[in-house]
Amino acid sequence: MKNWYKLLCGLLLAIQVVSAQTKNGKTFTIIPLGVKGGLDESNLSAYLLKPTGGTQYICLDGGTVRAGLQQAITHHVFPGRASDVLKSQVRAYFISHPHLDHVEGMLQNAPDDSAKALYGLPFCLNIIQDKYFNWKSWGNFADAGDPPALGKFRYMPMDSGVATPIADLDLEVSAYPLRHSAPGQSTAFLVKHQSSYLLYLGDTGPDALEGGNNLRQLWEAVSPILKARQLKGIMIETSFPNEQSDHALYGHLTPHWLMTELAVLDSLAGPGSLKGLPVLITHIKPVGNNEARIKVQLAKGNALGVKLLFPQQAQVITL
Template identity: 50%
Template sequence: MFFCIIVQYSNAQSSFTILPLGVYGGSDESNLSAYLLAPRDSQNYICLDAGTIYDGLKAAHSKGFIKKNEADFFKENIKAYLISHGHLDHVAGMIINSPNDVKKNIYALPFCIDILKTKYFTWTSWANFANEGEQPALKKYTYNYLDTSKETLIENTSLFVKPFLLSHSAPGKSTAFLIRNNDDYFLYFGDTGDDAIEQSNNLKIVWNAVAPLLPAKKLKGISIECSYPDEQNDKQLFGHLKPDLLFKNLKELENLAGKNSLQNFPVIIAHIKPDGDNETLIHEELEKENTLNVKLIFPKQGEKINL
């Protein structure tokens, strides 16, 4: 038996509100990876990656999921950015909209901040709206260097984050963010390849860290990428996952957390590359291969998910 949810998923005892501003991994510049997240009953959101901002807010407003106009919500309710890596489909919305933004923090691992500082917020690519890098630094955004060894409070929210390093087409890097709200957690993955293909143990480290949270019912959901259908050759994945690799990894997590620990567990499927029939194939393959009986959630731009 499998569960496939393609509309808003709601949990009556939810701990987090997630508002997807962009859900795809390419081909549609108006709908690229960006997820707002806030504690339940809070309007203080963090932005997990920022490929698309304004088009996502317009979609959320038109569907009734936010009441404020887009410009005010953008300035007042998005309190910080957490950026997993420096690829354009994860940062373009933040960069393009930076002239109209207000002072905020950017949280990321050092490798990612270095990309923002030397490739994007420069006076050759764009104005430097950050507090470091090419001068003059306009200091609208403040870089906050995350450390994989500790948890960090996200200022202007009640949320904490612990980062994990991921491999994304080695030697490329990315990040997973474990977000804590009181005693509840949500795990967000930036782009990631499979450990065996990437010749790393980064995913194994993440699974070992979060496995104890499952039997304790403290992990409320995961957002993880599935960019290609199974027909994609492993050598052509470019640091991404496909359905069989995704379930291979979820089975590793279940082995650590205990049998049936993932039954009905919410898994948001992110970063689908919607070229051709990819999206349909990925949906079908995930449904067919879902022997773990997780709740598959296919997010829609501008539609809230409560976990």
């Protein structure tokens, strides 16, 4: 009887928590495993994401994994061991592009990881297969490529703009191509849970410098969602302060270029649509006082009135 009573109390508590979260309008829970744009191998781009109230995560990029999970355990976000969380609660990776600061942790932990789906646009998965999981750079822990293919990770190529349901997580994810130091490529992932959305962008430069209209096309796809007030937030990079010259950006954004691009989205959705929207600044290069300068410049240039947030490793964010 005691066990049944404890189980019933636990279920009631879980219902109360989910109800409170729904009332507060919090749809997504984000746990940053790494937030920096290179250099610090213990803090590279990777973000756990789940529907608030759930227990299973997807991981947006995989630059730092185990070190980030260990930080989350130290901050009492998870109990137990990092390897246990990785194996039992992280269901899939979504990789924006195959640069090392976005895949290093995923690769390093593959030998001790559990079976997972590996999602991305074909260009990204092809490079991971050909350049990393090839028995020259690293063992082939995936289900295709140079033999023997160990089959731990399942390649799941995505079609641009097509929603992919994630089984048992009540999530759908759509991928949109980006340019990253043309002709380099990257990806934006639009995550949907019920009627709410979160937009995550991998590394990208502004259309004016990248020589294409990838961001414009992304903004056109997202603007109806923003206009309908279904977009919970945008996670987007600002790697350098405004002092960085355009020819030395290498496919990245500054505060000036970020606000220029967001102004395009605002105009498409209707002036004022971005006011108060959480915009999470990712991929700041940890050099000198870059972060301090970027924060000041973003605040000064925030004519759109977005809510600027700066994710920190292992600090939980709900949107």
